[in-house]
Amino acid sequence: MSNNPESKKIGVTVSICLFCYNNDEKKVLTVKNEKPPFKGALIIPNKTLKYNQSLEDVCSEILNENIGNNDIYVEQLNAFGKLYRHPEGRTIDISFYGLINLEKDKVVLNKNKGAEFTNISSFPELAFDHNEMVDMALKRIKRRMKYRPLGKNLLPDQFTMNELEGLYASFLSKKFDKRNFRRRIIEMDFLREIKKVQRNTRGRKAILYEFDPKKYNNYSKTGF
Amino acid sequence: MSNNPESKKIGVTVSICLFCYNNDEKKVLTVKNEKPPFKGALIIPNKTLKYNQSLEDVCSEILNENIGNNDIYVEQLNAFGKLYRHPEGRTIDISFYGLINLEKDKVVLNKNKGAEFTNISSFPELAFDHNEMVDMALKRIKRRMKYRPLGKNLLPDQFTMNELEGLYASFLSKKFDKRNFRRRIIEMDFLREIKKVQRNTRGRKAILYEFDPKKYNNYSKTGF
DNA sequence: CCAAAAGTGTTAATCTTACACCCATGA
């Protein structure tokens, strides 16, 4: 590679902030950085775009390599292109965010890459500008929740109203009034009531709900 | 350049959908495509990213070359990276949108590039995926208007309430009730009343308003 | 004095918020 800046190749990478909601906590998929500097530091998984790949192709590769499953919901987030964002040279990163449920989406974490879901509340520093990415993704999700439904990709297929409330409370960082939450969600008209829960919990059994796929998808596309 | 896809260089371009609001019409800056295929077709101005440039640097260049002014508000919109989006080879385009006022921002349209503001309602076909970009930009602006102020970059420094209403009506594609619009905007608390208009129009003279810079910027950052 | 554009208030309907107790179940 010549030293003439004009002929130097600009690298294009794709990265994914993959979120899950597990045990009332939101978590993001992190891997260990493989090269110096900051070898071993936590980072968001990413990969270089090859000539014949679409952005979505790289997303699939990243997902396959880190969790062994590429059938995951992702949305484009932002392009990060600051001049000195990466010590290896000039790179543009096109970041995506994704949502996953650890029960229904089969996930095999790649130990070699140090892949794991890291709790966001007690958040460790990520290398490079990766904290900025996660922050932006969380803000995007938060805003999106105000005019589109959330949950299909994060919850199991059947869930209770309290679980859905917990998810909303967690991502929006606010408490809800049970009665008002229920009323509003049901009015939004993307849920279907199923039957009583069978789970062995203490106390009264809860009604299970599922998302009505058509209605959910419509609202997800066009907003409320 | 070798034929081995692995070593082929992926081009990174930056493009800007630059909007103005003029004579009650929203318009977007278009230029004429210089190379075949589709030579002469209308396109959104764009430019290749060089090794030592930030994304914002390219935005400035595009603006300077086409309108002779780079002091323009821009926001990142989306990365477009479909495999066959551009006939010259693999390119990733990182698109921005910008807002401008033709009276207060000095604009010299570059005739050599065929730069002009094209009315959006009677919209001509743009080459490549550029119509998609403009649509996405308009949707983004529309959504943004619901929780942040709009106008500072599109209107002259002083303007009437009816002009602001017209802008909102145009970008949101809906009619407003004069009284309700006025009330809501004034409650939002980012305007300052100035004095009576002196313009030689027919009918009663209107009160002039300006944006309170601090309040406008705060709401613009954090939303209502 | 009239045509054109600006400006102004009130009411009904809707939506949002706050709030506390009973129910079903398993231990």
Added chain:
DNA sequence: TCATGGGTGTAAGATTAACACTTTTGG
């Protein structure tokens, strides 16, 4: 039978939507 978590309704307050006439001005 009691501790645990699930489920339910109402009223006050806030917000939004619908609606038509008067004012100012230049021609």
